[in-house]
Amino acid sequence: MENLVLQALSGLASASSLFLVASGLTVIFGVSRVVNFAHGSLYMLGAYLAWTLVTTLPRGHLGFWGGVIGAALLVGLIGLLVEVLLLRRIYRAPELFQLLATFGVVLIVQDLALMTWGAQDLLGPRAPGLRGSVEIVGLRFPLYELFLIGVGPVVLALLWLLFHRTRWGTLVRAATQDREMVGALGVNQRMLFTSVFFLGSLLAGLGGALQLPRESVNLHMDLSIITEAFVVVVVGGLGSLSGAALAALLIGELHAFGILIVPKITLVLVFLVMALVLVVRPHGLLGKPEAAARGGQGSAEPVIGPAPPALRWLALAALAVAVVLPPFLGDYAVSVLTELAIFVLFAASLHLIMGPGGMASFGHAAYFGLGAYGAALAAQWLGAPMLAGLALAPLMAGIFGLVFGYFCVRLSGVYAAMLTLAFAQIAWSVAFQWVEVTGGDNGILGVWPDAWAAPKLVYYYLALALCLGATLFLRRVVHAPFGYALRAQRDSTLRAEAIGIDAFRIRWLGFALAAAAAGIAGGLFAYGKGSVFPTYMGIPRSVDALLMVLLGGVQTLSGPIIGALAFTGLQEQLVRLTDLWRLILGCIIVLLVLFFPQGLAGAARARWEARHGDA
């Protein structure tokens, strides 16, 4: 019994830490709708800066608490800089485009932190006055954890006062509810956004700095916190502070007690919670439905027409190069081209649901990975030949696309995207933990092509044919009546349903189709690499797919193709050239975002249309 009390207290302390980070994220999202991937980096910077300040300042209360507050303020300023220099310029870009920009910031911060603070984990001093522990029900409990349990509610109360008792807070709440109206009433939105970003970043920095007496400061802090913070924000309801607090509490306690019963649940628990909550409550625990978008929000999606002749010629020329050139290249170049072809299909499949479908997916790698596992499991357990494995890949991915999609497409916006992430993580953890069947994180080895397809060149042509075929098929789908229906429900569900389109069914089928296409890509990838690992459906791969689509441009059909080529090609080159590839890739992404807010293909089209009139 005593142990359970302490377990509950431990859960509270974790919940409180989690809330601090999540509160900043939810405040930022509520007002600016920016999915701020860099929030974890700000948290990490908070911890590192606090370490530097606390270890340089004189010891004692002033040095420690001054260092913590100073770090939080500095991180607030860094966030402010990011907003002013980067995000402010792209608010009008398509939804989620800011995610690309913030991801660039993540990459940059990772390398800068490594260069500044070195590779070794740093251990900060404990908090003065809170070093020891107290006896609670006869057992010892750290004082600092008690302090943390108190910090969460205090911050929540302060934020509540700020939002409900000041003019600024009222404006922020108004903007959370209806941005355009606040702008129309003459409120300086720029100042509002910038100040909100400052506050949100400050909270992230504070969250990081307060971990100093508790955890080591290390280079993995950013990515380890960001998903959990997002989960808390989404489970609580986007933009809802009390929701975030409730969600943090729920997750902290479930985790503390969950590990008593099922110790291996740590990998998947938060995602199970998120999936359950979102299936039951599509807008999180305390979230409100997003206000219906008015025409003015962002730019209206352009109508997709047939490709202009010049583009067709360009595409044909590229195809000719892709077919004729490889026999003259070395094995390595051919294997890179194979990978490019696979990623083109992967990006194109995500684009189908993101562009024409109008639903973002943060978990598209699930279907890529399921395809790969479908092929690999068939090879390993059934001794299936390669072609059978490749046929099974889209089937497996498609079936799971139907199952997961059934729940995901009922939701909208970031909720839908986060539910796809939850399912992807659940699939990932099954692949990770079901060691007897999937080999766990050691993966399935020896998934090599049949003898006839073993030469790199043959396999390349096979991959090219399948990927190109599938990509063209997806393109055809967009131009078919199904594609029109898909776009119709995206632009206005209400009107689409009024003319007899079953929006849910259309979205659902679109989702499953995209999943099956990603499965083809995954199957080809499995045989191309000879092995399959859970990383194939991990978050980084989902993020890669998102980056490709956003980089190329969501609003054009050629966007994902160009994005996949640019992103994969760039990364492949940089990794071989330099240790600092993350820094350089991050800078390139940031610059591309600033100069091509419509994506690469979008920018090319805009230029084309400016010169030749609307095609």
Place this chain on the structure above:
Amino acid sequence: MGRRQILAGAGVAALAAPGLARAQGEAIRIGEINSYTAQPAFLQPYRNAWLLAQEQVNAAGGINGRRLETVFRDDAGRPEDAVRLAGELVNAEKVSLLAGGFLSNVGLALADFANQNKRLFVASEPLTDALVWSRGNKYTFRLRASTYMQSAMLVEEAAKLPAKRWATVAPNYEYGQSAVRWFKELLSRAKPDVEFVAEQFPALGRIDAGATVQALAAANPEAIFNVTFGADLTNFVRQGSTRGLFERRRVVSLLTGEPEYLDPLGDEAPEDWIVTGYPWEQIDTPSHTPFREAYRRRWNDYPRLGSVVGYDTVMAIAALLRKTPTLETEALVEAMSGLKFQSVLGPVEFRAIDHQSTMGAFVGRTVLKNGKGSMADWRYADGKDYLPSDDVVRTLRPQA
């Protein structure tokens, strides 16, 4: 080009200059793949020592007059990228053999690539037993003492303790799971009356230390077997010390004596844990002292365990290349089976039976010295004494 690479390149040029006259002919190229950006804490000292070893080999005239050259690649912790880079190194960079690997799944992916493409792969660091046993293959050899070996070393010590009630805590992935499985199996065999009363598997890198410590304490074990490392270990130790988890309990802990993981703990390093590790400042053997001093001179820093692994991988490869006149893979594999070389830690052999080297580890207990963690009462546990009998190995490695 990275800052370190430029530095390293300059260093190679400066140091290799005298050797250049002697080491002529086309350079022998090694392809090295590791998770440099994902695991810098272990791999920076690793690469530093690698470069040091290479410079020493080249300064001494290279291999039969040919210089050693290494092409480093970063897999960013993704096995699929490692496979692509392996293809690049073999096909475009024309390396004669592959080496490296930190994460187990990267190691296994590279091993499978080596098997498929018939190339020699010298795995330096990945610990998984599968690499040489269940998924071992003809072309893959591993230097570092495996999960099994290090667990076996600790079981020997654990069996001497009076403790009967044990709890385990390990990161939730293959390494943690195997370590716990071997520990349980071997300890139960050595002492049939032990019981395991609790186990915790926090997610790697994301331990919820407070709850984990409390959950272990609730089971009231007499001793704890710990497999967490890195940031998880630090957080676990902090919460555990404040909550009194380690009082009147013995802790047996994998890898915790390695400077990579012990040093970040500073003066909060736990005392009297039984660990495997690397007490670099106390090892004064004819093979280790020159290495330590050379490393210090070259990098103005002390060696970590990663440095030993990097240095010895190069030395093993150099010994291999000296043994074979040709760079043809089958000949290299032939020569690698049963290859003996003088490692920093002592004589080591790559066993013909399973391609595992007999490199050992240091077993001792942790102490605090001058506000820093260190090891005391340590001994070198030679790897060859901690491997199963040949008959057992053959059942574990049925395919070979």
